Amino acid sequence: MTFHSMWAELLPVGRSSASGGYRRYAWTGADTDCRTWFREQAEARGLTYEVDRNGNQWAWLGDPAAGDAVVTGSHLDSVPDGGAFDGPLGVVSSFAALDELRARDVTFTKPLALVNFGDEEGARFGLACVGSRLTAGRLTAEQAHRLTDGEGITLPQAMEAAGHDPDAIGADPERLARIGAFVELHVEQGRALDLSGDRVGLASAIWPHGRWRFDFRGEANHAGTTRLDDRRDPMLPYAETVLAARREARLAGAVATFGKISVEPNGVNAIPSLVRGWLDSRAADQATLDTVVAGVEQAARAYAEGHGIDLDVVRESFTPVVEFDHALRDELARILGSDTDLKVPVLGTGAGHDAGILSGTVPTAMLFVRNPTGVSHSPAEFAAEDDCVAGVHALADVLEGLACR
Template sequence: MTVPGTAGSVGGSLSGAGSPAPTLRHGPEGGGDTSPAPRNEGPQLSFQGMWKELAPIGRHPGSGGYRRYAWTAADGDCRVWFRAQAEARGLGYEVDRNGNQWAWLGDPLGDDAVVTGSHLDSVPDGGAFDGPLGVVSSFAAFDELRRRGAEFTRPFAITNFGDEEGARFGLACVGSRLAAGQLTVEKAHQLRDGDGITLPQAMEAAGYDPETIGPDPERLARIGAFVELHVEQGRSLDLTGDPVGIASAIWPHGRWRFDFRGEANHAGTTRLVDRRDPMLTYAETVLAARREAQLTGALATFGKIAVEPNGVNAIPSLVRGWLDSRAADQDTLDAVVAGIERAAREHAERAGIDLDVVRESFTPVVEFQHALRDELGKILTGRGGDDAGRAVPVLGTGAGHDAGILSASVPTAMLFVRNPTGISHSPAEHAAEDDCVAGVIALADVLEGLACS
């Protein structure tokens, strides 16, 4: 099939700072402000135009970071933007039963489809690149293939998976987990945000039917390859001097909730020796997490905390802390989490604190399919230009992705774009425009090799 239409929209700087937000309508059927029919231009202008349009959405004026939480107004604007990009290119648009968005070239019911994309939601005050770089690059790569006159021989789609970061409901990759059957409908219906709003309530408020959610094996069975481009969340490529790399594996990782229960009391009248203060035990556990991570070569982070009654002059009755831990292999991850829990229980027992530990989510090690990974390596090593014959680096990552969730059901692979600082999940997250364009071209080369004659 010949790629229809013409290439992406023009203009703008990479940052998008100071750009007015596009006029958009919320909801699954909102038409939004579609950009002009894309013109036949190179990948840099295609990328720039979309980046400028997307950049203001959900950006907090104080922090400069993004607050694009699942099923909120900012998320709705991102979804309308996605639909506008699909329709401007003549692609078929649909939303699946779990709220994931799809832009199709060819028959969505056909077999052996090649799919690319990522997510548009963010962590609290997250950076601009984590997720959106993959979605924008997917449309820009499609524009590049259209500019080349490439003819697709397999069905092709670009996707935006919902609620990848888990910022609102505490579970990462909800959209892809539901599709892959790794999150049951019952557990999904029990997910609540900090205001007590359930996932079904949030979906319904955004105009989606929560009664349809659940496994989508028929859809996944029709996908022959899924390739996700993502900004690197580390500095490996910066150290090797490469703009683009290929993922080898995702470390096993999970989230654990530690509930420390003590006794609420007056901060100004209760003697230190009479206190059952769970904050002290929590603090000891945070320090223990750092020690255990250093000993095992793993990563362990307490990055979220909730306190009751949360008064300046009150000793807490409950301190709830969430542990994120990751390691290169399962044995190491098990060892670091066990060490942290053991230390927490020892401190809790000495202080008269009750402790409950609940594993809220877990993803085992993901080894991306070697055949697909090797195929990407051949495509990118064999292309022309200044990098002809240069092997593309292959690197592992401690960050979770939708590609990792889907890997149990679909052949998946990932491309990383250089991050010169290694900073991620922060407004300081960054990738140079030249590297972003290099990522677009690399993705276009990969898609052409996989899906075109």
């Protein structure tokens, strides 16, 4: 199948007719359909298909146990009403790159594997990269078993309902020991390539980033009969904290976003008793990130005290700066540099990826494909087909350089 035909086949899966965005949440029907698509693509190419203990899907060319394998892929799940490219572009491109290598009639000297990591976005259970975190031992089975979605369904319950054994999850060092290099292709989540005029880029590092939960606790009361001076309204310090996050991030040259909120009792005519907001913050280095988050928390506590509100702040997840393997990155630059028609700039990113999670265990690298809108996690996310095809060619060149002679 061509890149275009594979893309067209996957495009309708999990798409909302109302928003035009995608709702491919982990261990739901849409996720199952995506996983079925991956298995069928693997079987159509005669690859050895398997699902590991953490629900990640693998398609192997060559002996999986031989070691020093070259692996490529990404994820197929989405954020709420996300775009079509974040994750799926890397998975579709991995199959297309294999097809191109077979058309080149190359000889593989190392095993090659294509992978779909499960629950990368964390849209359902609130923690990103669950599949790769479990595999790398950066999330324990006990911690994973405590994850719940918005309806109170636990991760084990969701996995079991989808036909996967939740008692099997956990670190998988034997699998990681098979991998000599992991290369993830991804749509750029920004406009650096569009501004430079390049179709494909090479990642240097992932900014440190994390998620913090701010719980503002006040007193529920009647919205129509309670005097303003008698209110303990947690929405007020929350709103001021949102503005403080923007201010602190701008001063530091970082980013900070309150993108998710939960309100109790969530009635139009009721003063809230609880406003819970989640802060996502990222910066080019650890010191800057610490400064931003500390500034936001300090402001939040001052606002909360001024309104008679109790505040709890909990760090729910954190990923330190990820410097991709320099030797592998240099090797990719050398391979791609032999194509005189393709300039490959090196750029950092504020977005987290499975490649970043695995980087502490195996050599990893990332390729980016131009996104002219710079928009991601939105239905407006876009990459032109000729740029996507350029990404496939670049990935095929890299895989040939690493796994073939």
